[in-house]
Structure formats: C-alpha cells, structure tokens
Amino acid sequence: MQSSLQGGFVSGEPLLxxxxxxxxxxxxxxxxxxVDGVSFDVKRGEALVILGESGCGKxxxxxxxxxxxxxxxxxxxxxxxxxxxPISELSDERFRREVQWSRIALVMQASMNALxxxxxxxxxxxxxxxxxxxxxxxxxIERAAEVFQRVGLPLDFMARYPFELSGGMRxxxxxxxxxVAEPELVILDEPTSALDVLTQAAIMNVLKEIKAEQGTSFIxxxxxxxxxxxxxxRVALMYAGELVxxxxxxxxxxxxxxxYSRLLMKSVPRLHERERPRAIPGQPPSLLDxxxxxxxxxxxxxxxxxxxxxxxxxxxxxxALEGATKSRHRVRCWLHEPNEGGGHx
Amino acid sequence: MAETPLVxxxxxxxxxxxRQxxxxxxxxxxxVDDVSFTLxxxEAVAFVGESGCGKxxxxxxxLGLHRPTLGEVRFEGVSLAGLKxxxxxxxxxxxxxxxxxxxxxxxxxxxxxxILAEPLKVHGVSDRAExxxxxxxxxAEVRLTPVEEYLGKFPHMLSGGQQQRVVIARAxxxxxxxxxxxxxxxxxxxxxxVEILELLQGIQRRRGLTxxxxxxxxxxxxxxxERIFVLxxxxxxxxxxxxxxxxxxxxxxxxxxxxxxxDPDAANATRLREVPGGEPPSLIxxxxxxxxxxxxxxxxxxxxxxxxxxxxxxxxxxxxxxxxHDPGAEDPNxxxxxxxxxxxxxxxxxxxxxx
Numbered sequence: 001m002q003s004s005l006q007g008g009f010v011s012g013e014p015l016l017x018x019x020x021x022x023x024x025x026x027x028x029x030x031x032x033x034x035v036d037g038v039s040f041d042v043k044r045g046e047a048l049v050i051l052g053e054s055g056c057g058k059x060x061x062x063x064x065x066x067x068x069x070x071x072x073x074x075x076x077x078x079x080x081x082x083x084x085x086p087i088s089e090l091s092d093e094r095f096r097r098e099v100q101w102s103r104i105a106l107v108m109q110a111s112m113n114a115l116x117x118x119x120x121x122x123x124x125x126x127x128x129x130x131x132x133x134x135x136x137x138x139x140x141i142e143r144a145a146e147v148f149q150r151v152g153l154p155l156d157f158m159a160r161y162p163f164e165l166s167g168g169m170r171x172x173x174x175x176x177x178x179x180v181a182e183p184e185l186v187i188l189d190e191p192t193s194a195l196d197v198l199t200q201a202a203i204m205n206v207l208k209e210i211k212a213e214q215g216t217s218f219i220x221x222x223x224x225x226x227x228x229x230x231x232x233x234r235v236a237l238m239y240a241g242e243l244v245x246x247x248x249x250x251x252x253x254x255x256x257x258x259x260y261s262r263l264l265m266k267s268v269p270r271l272h273e274r275e276r277p278r279a280i281p282g283q284p285p286s287l288l289d290x291x292x293x294x295x296x297x298x299x300x301x302x303x304x305x306x307x308x309x310x311x312x313x314x315x316x317x318x319x320a321l322e323g324a325t326k327s328r329h330r331v332r333c334w335l336h337e338p339n340e341g342g343g344h345x
Numbered sequence: 346m347a348e349t350p351l352v353x354x355x356x357x358x359x360x361x362x363x364r365q366x367x368x369x370x371x372x373x374x375x376x377v378d379d380v381s382f383t384l385x386x387x388e389a390v391a392f393v394g395e396s397g398c399g400k401x402x403x404x405x406x407x408l409g410l411h412r413p414t415l416g417e418v419r420f421e422g423v424s425l426a427g428l429k430x431x432x433x434x435x436x437x438x439x440x441x442x443x444x445x446x447x448x449x450x451x452x453x454x455x456x457x458x459x460i461l462a463e464p465l466k467v468h469g470v471s472d473r474a475e476x477x478x479x480x481x482x483x484x485a486e487v488r489l490t491p492v493e494e495y496l497g498k499f500p501h502m503l504s505g506g507q508q509q510r511v512v513i514a515r516a517x518x519x520x521x522x523x524x525x526x527x528x529x530x531x532x533x534x535x536x537x538x539v540e541i542l543e544l545l546q547g548i549q550r551r552r553g554l555t556x557x558x559x560x561x562x563x564x565x566x567x568x569x570x571e572r573i574f575v576l577x578x579x580x581x582x583x584x585x586x587x588x589x590x591x592x593x594x595x596x597x598x599x600x601x602x603x604x605x606x607x608d609p610d611a612a613n614a615t616r617l618r619e620v621p622g623g624e625p626p627s628l629i630x631x632x633x634x635x636x637x638x639x640x641x642x643x644x645x646x647x648x649x650x651x652x653x654x655x656x657x658x659x660x661x662x663x664x665x666x667x668x669x670h671d672p673g674a675e676d677p678n679x680x681x682x683x684x685x686x687x688x689x690x691x692x693x694x695x696x697x698x699x700x
Contacts, residue, residue: 201605249611
C-alpha cells in the first residue's frame with residue numbers, strides 16, 4: 001500500500017500480459033478478423049491507451065479480454081495473464097467470480113445509459129461488493145460512499161435514481177461502480193466521448209488522481225488522440241485488427257515511427273497551431289479479407305515492393321536511438337525491420 | 346448603401362411552454378433566449394456550445410421548423426414570420442441542412458439516386474433528364490466518383506464519410522444560399538473529419554455560399570470558420586473573428602472551454618486541468634443575472650448575480666456579454682483578467698499530479 005501513495009508509480013513487472021489475442025466474428029460474408037493476433041502488456045500503475053479509428057477492432061479487443069463474446073463468434077484464442085494467474089485458462093464461471101469486477105473492471109461505451117433505472121445509484125455502485133464479495137449491505141454502502149466522494153459525486157446522490165443525474169454524473173457513477181471492488185486494472189472504452197468538453201476534462205482529472213493515488217492500471221480505448229494524451233503512459237495504435245505501433249506516450253505524441261502513426265498525428269487539429277490538419281487518403285481495408293502484406297500499405301506514402309508482399313513482424317523500433325531490443329517500443333513496418341529499414345528510413 | 350446581410354436574427358427567443366395537466370402553464374424552457382446576429386453572404390461561421398446550450402433549437406429556428414416566441418429571423422431582408430406555406434417551402438430550398446448523424450439522416454430503403462431526386466421532385470423539377478443531370482453533378486461535387494458506382498448504392502453500403510458526402514450532396518442540390526451543418530463530423534474519425542470539412546469549405550468558397558457550422562469542438566473551427574459565436578444556456582456569450590476568439594478569449598466561459606481542451610502532448614497525463622465546478626443551468630429556471638455566474642471564477646457578487654450583462658465590445662469586432670468588460674466600471678481586476686496568459690486561453694493545466 002505504501003507504493004500506491006507515490007503519484008504515477010509504475011512497477012517493473014507486467015500486471016497484464018496478452019499474447020496473440022484473436023477474435024473473429026462469423027458473418028454471411030465470411031469471418032471478420034476484428035482482432036488478429038494482438039500482443040501487449042500493461043505494468044502495475046501504468047495507463048495504456050489503445051488508439052484506433054472506428055472499425056479497427058479496439059472495442060472487440062476489450063470484449064475479448066473480458067470474455068464478453070458475441071453469439072456469432074468464429075474464433076477466440078490467445079493467452080492472457082493477470083499477474084501470476086493465467087486468466088485465459090480459467091473456466092467462465094471462475095473468470096466471472098475471480099476476475100470480473102474484482103480484479104479487472106470494464107466501463108463500456110455509453111455505459112452511463114446502462115444503469116438500472118429503478119434502483120438507487122448508491123445501491124448499484126455497492127452491488128459488485130455484495131454480489132461478488134458477499135459483503136453485508138451496510139459495509140458495501142459505506143465503501144460505495146467512499147468511492148462516490150472519490151469520483152466527485154455528492155453523497156446525497158447515492159439515494160437518487162439514474163434519471164435524476166446528468167450524463168456526466170451518471171458516467172461518474174459508472175466509474176465508481178468499476179472502482180468499488182478495488183480492481184487492479186480498469187478498462188475504459190470511450191469513457192468520455194458522449195460528454196461535453198468540460199465534463200470530459202473533469203472526468204479525466206478524476207482518472208488521473210485515482211491513478212496517482214491508488215496505482216490502479218488503466219487500459220483506455222479511444223479514437224480521440226487529444227483525450228488519449230490526458231492519461232497515457234504508453235500508446236498502442238491499432239489498425240485493421242492489428243497493433244501497428246506501441247511505445248511511450250512521449251514517443252507517440254512526439255515522434256512516432258510507423259507511417260500511419262505519423263499521418264494520424266497530422267490529421268489531428270490543434271487548438272494553438274496555425275498548421276492545417278491533413279486527412280489520410282484512402283480507407284482501411286475490409287476485415288473480411290485483409291491484404292496479405294502490410295494492411296496499411298495501400299494508403300502508405302512510404303510503401304515499397306515488399307510491403308504488399310508479406311506482413312512485417314511487430315519488431316522493436318527506434319533503431320540505434322534507444323537500446324532497441326530493451327525498449328518496449330514495437331513497430332509493425334518493413335521500414336523498421338532490422339535488416340530492411342536502413343535504406344528507406 | 347451596405348449590402349443586406351443574408352441572415353439577420355434579431356432578439357430571437359425560442360421558448361417551449363411547459364404545461365401541467367395539458368393546460369396549466371407552469372413555465373417555459375428558454376432554449377434560445379434573446380439571440381441576435383447577422384450572417385453575411387459568402388461567410389463561414391461556427392456556433393459553438395455544449396449540449397443543452399440551445400444550439401440545435403437555434404438551428405431549427407433558422408430552418409423555419411420552430412416559430413420564434415419573440416424576435417424574428419430575416420432572410421435576404423424578408424422576415425420568416427410573415428411567410429405562408431408556399432413561401433416557406435421556397436425558403437427551405439434556399440437553405441441546405443447537413444445533419445449530425447449521416448446514417449440516421451438517410452432513408453435506408455432508398456438508393457443514392459432516389460435520395461438525391463427527392464428534394465428535386467418536391468421542389469418541382471419534373472424533367473427526369475434534368476434531375477439525373479443535377480444528381481450526377483452533385484455527386485461529382487462531393488467527389489463520389491465515378492458517379493455510376495454510387496448512384497445505385499444504399500446508405501448501409503457506404504462508409505460513414507461517404508454517407509456524409511451524400512447528405513452534403515442532398516443539402517446542395519437545390520443550390521442554396523445558406524448551408525447549416527449541425528455537428529457535421531462529430532460521428533466521424535479524425536482523418537475523415539478533415540476530408541469532410543475541407544470538402545465543405547471548398548464548396549462554400551467556390552459557390553460563395555454562407556456556411557453556418559454548429560459544433561462543440563473548438564479545435565476544428567480555426568481552419569473552417571471565419572467567425573465564432575459561443576453559446577451558453579440559450580445566449581450568445583461571445584462572438585469574434587476566429588483567431589481573435591481562440592487566441593484572446595474575453596468571456597470566462599470561453600476561457601474555461603479552451604483551458605479544458607488539449608493538444609496531444611505526453612505531459613497532459615501528469616497535469617490536472619482547471620474545470621469550473623457545477624453544470625450548465627436548467628433552461629426552465631436559469632440563474633438571474635449572467636447565466637454563467639454560479640460557475641464563474643471572476644464573478645462579482647452584487648453585479649453578475651443580479652444584472653444581465655449586455656454585449657460589450659472589448660476589442661473591435663469582438664463582443665462579450667460579461668461585466669468584466671464594462672468600460673464604465675472602475676474594476677481593479679479588469680486589466681489583470683484581460684491581458685496576459687489568462688486571456689490567451691492557454692491557461693490550461695495548472696496543477697501537477699506527479700509532484
């Protein structure tokens with residue numbers, strides 16, 4: 001508990017390790033490869049942002065991690081460890097009892113609209129404790145009250161019903177519910193995209209404080225580059241079902257390596273710069289039948305023959321600048337293959 | 346003599362009456378409350394505000410879908426209030442509307458050709474060949490080419506960006522003088538957003554039409570609008586040319602909005618942003634005086650909570666409805682607040698979490 005008091009503390013060992021996570025959906029047109037062999041890890045106290053445009057598979061990734069699988073599932077595989085626990089090996093029942101809410105909590109997109117309309121907000125926030133930990137009501141409500149204050153909700157709101165709260169208040173309540181059982185990892189899927197600018201900033205403030213005070217790890221899934229920088233220690237950029245670059249936030253927002261990362265950063269309008277944002281020409285490929293080579297090749301200004309032929313591996317990037325293999329910087333691009341890049345970089 | 350502005354809104358109020366048991370008047374939602382502005386021909390402006398500030402009601406009032414409770418909208422010098430239904434229909438042909446959610450705005454069972462033919466039919470273009478010619482021209486203008494590939498497609502077969510292009514083509518097909526775009530890109534990805542905004546701007550400049558954006562996103566407006574109106578709780582609190590407003594905001598609400606926004610930067614993660622407490626007020630029973638005063642860091646008790654601030658002009662062309670800019674007042678804080686860092690809107694993050 002000592003370390004959690006130090007703000008922004010990130011420990012050395014990974015809390016969550018994901019290896020080769022795959023989730024394909026069955027459709028009439030064939031299998032949609034929404035998540036296609038994704039590997040990453042998150043350290044204790046670290047916030048990883050999974051950034052990507054709509055349809056890149058980032059929400060499916062959250063569902064695959066939490067085992068919220070759709071009926072038209074075609075394929076789900078991959079190994080996931082949470083600390084020492086191989087959670088991908090657990091039965092569904094054990095996963096639900098031992099991992100969901102208590103160790104990993106998920107705040108889904110627009111989940112503020114999923115609160116039960118006929119149950120008081122305070123009771124709902126206490127529910128994970130009563131259901132999963134079998135806490136007596138009184139103790140659970142006391143703990144819920146603590147979390148209520150932590151997320152910036154007045155205590156008398158515990159006795160209100162969801163319709164009596166504004167959108168921002170409801171989103172705070174959902175966040176309180178996710179935090180109430182003190183999970184080690186909180187996955188947030190577009191937690192603020194439906195909210196106004198000021199509400200958004202206030203909720204990001206709450207997340208930063210919780211991260212600094214309690215050392216909770218976060219995975220923030222979003223398409224919004226500017227908002228992602230409000231929490232990120234690291235950024236993993238997803239494109240067409242795959243991660244294309246994973247690196248520190250400083251690197252990603254400063255000098256990313258993958259051509260898609262660079263173009264994406266240039267498409268973001270900036271408040272204090274006169275330079276016009278630029279669109280990325282073209283469209284992402286269909287996930288029914290993605291290209292055999294690099295999935296970004298068709299839109300890439302730096303492509304060369306090899307890009308269309310075969311996919312690049314997810315290799316250490318950064319070249320000679322940082323001890324390449326030691327760093328956690330990974331790029332999926334032929335320009336950065338150790339034996340390929342030199343002449344083209 | 347000065348040219349007549351394309352649109353003049355004068356003292357516009359759009360209130361929705363609240364009734365109990367169907368007849369007892371118990372109050373009103375003051376969604377638009379005393380808003381005045383003029384839009385020149387060929388100008389691109391943005392109305393910026395958070396949800397519930399009345400911006401959609403303002404749009405619907407401009408489109409002639411709501412009758413204002415008080416005040417009037419004049420289009421090319423003619424008041425909308427006096428228009429009979431035939432004249433109102435003719436007015437609607439002069440105003441294009443680009444909706445927020447392109448998929449929701451397009452009828453799912455019509456193909457692109459029929460979607461674009463609809464407004465032409467309604468407005469009396471009965472010649473089939475003429476309709477076809479204009480449909481093709483509109484698709485080419487929004488760069489859905491080769492046109493043949495798109496004519497027979499249904500909305501669900503198009504990407505979000507392509508759907509929004511069809512919506513824009515539909516808004517343009519009657520050659521309007523004014524296009525109102527209500528959050529035209531909020532449902533789209535970053536790179537597609539830029540494409541659509543560039544497209545709208547290109548068309549606006551080529552055709553010399555007036556474009557009114559409604560948005561909550563201040564970061565995109567700099568390049569696509571010339572003037573900005575900031576709305577809060579049913580009122581315009583500040584208006585100015587875009588660079589003046591973004592670089593030297595004069596109203597505390599605008600400053601708060603700008604301070605809450607970030608440019609992507611890894612340092613953001615270790616700083617808290619300054620956010621005014623509370624939430625926008627109810628439009629049924631808004632606060633007396635300035636509607637922002639309960640949340641305003643510079644509120645002056647006795648003045649801001651009592652008197653509604655009129656529009657002051659702190660700089661040429663820059664209007665702010667805020668008592669801080671009252672030239673008659675000898676307020677010692679006056680100069681501190683309007684110069685330097687605070688006024689630049691870059692105030693942004695102040696506290697450091699990691700320390």
